[in-house]
Amino acid sequence: MVVVKKKEHFWSLDTRETRCRPSLVMQVWDNDLFNPDDFLGTLELQLSNMPIPAKNAKSCNLNMMNSVSQDTKMVNLFDCKRVKGFWPFMNEDHGNQVLTGKIEMEMEVVTKAEEAVRPAGRARDEVNENPHLEPPNRPETSFLWFTSPWKTFKFIIWKKCKWIFIGILIAVLLGLLIALFVYAIPQLLARKMVGV
Incomplete structure (x- = not known):
């Protein structure tokens, strides 16, 4: 759980403590030059209870995000420390979930001491240093x-x-x-x- 402490109002004397699950929300937008940007899809992962990622892009589909299903295996990022694989981006189309894209991602939880030794993208530094990623092949x-x-x-x-x-x-x-x-x-x- 993540504990967030903040004042309810500007004039409040006491802070209010809220506990919530840590989550990662990603969105994909089409960057149009003249038209307004188009929303393509979103991916929301509860970091303490998220589906195990697919090993390859072909096996990545919307069924893996269905937490109600018994087949869906879940993983806690804080227990396993590192997760790598493919997750689907989805969007609502006439009330139905539609697969709009896939992302290959590696997430890692590090301690403050490890972060000091291997920083990743501070301010204007290069972001692809830990782990080192090659430039994309476009x-x-x-x-x-x-x-x-x-x-x-x-x-x-x-x-x-x-x-x-x-x-x-x-x-x-x-x-x-x-x-x-x-x-x-x-x-x-x-x-x-x-x-x-």
């Missing part, structure tokens, strides 16, 4: 479909619809083979009957 080319259609096809369409395309290709080849067979059989039968 592609130099864009994913706009009209500037690079092959890249869009490869990374977006082919990844999701690969087996559909392969199935259609096999069906077309089989159809052509059957059409050739049907086209060639009458000539072969006529030649056999005539004896040529």
Whole structure:
């Protein structure tokens, strides 16, 4: 529990003590240049009782955030000291929870002495020192479909619809083979009957 002490009013003499669970709330916003920023999704984690993160992005879904389910395994960050994995961002759409993104994150609880030895991002210092993170590998080319259609096809369409395309290709080849067979059989039968 986190204990928060504050005065209820400006003129209050006594401070009020409130106990609440420590939580981490993250939001994702689309940073538009001309339009107002769009809210994409949120993730709220109760640090003393949060779901175990997914090991990879494919297994990260909204079901892991359902604390009512018996399948959901929970972890206390203050007991295990370090957690790493993927968590889903979600948003409400017509009363339903919608998966709007995924985040790979590593959280670590350190003591004040450890923090003094290994500080992380004080003021304008570099933030990626403990643990050291490499700069993100961002592609130099864009994913706009009209500037690079092959890249869009490869990374977006082919990844999701690969087996559909392969199935259609096999069906077309089989159809052509059957059409050739049907086209060639009458000539072969006529030649056999005539004896040529």
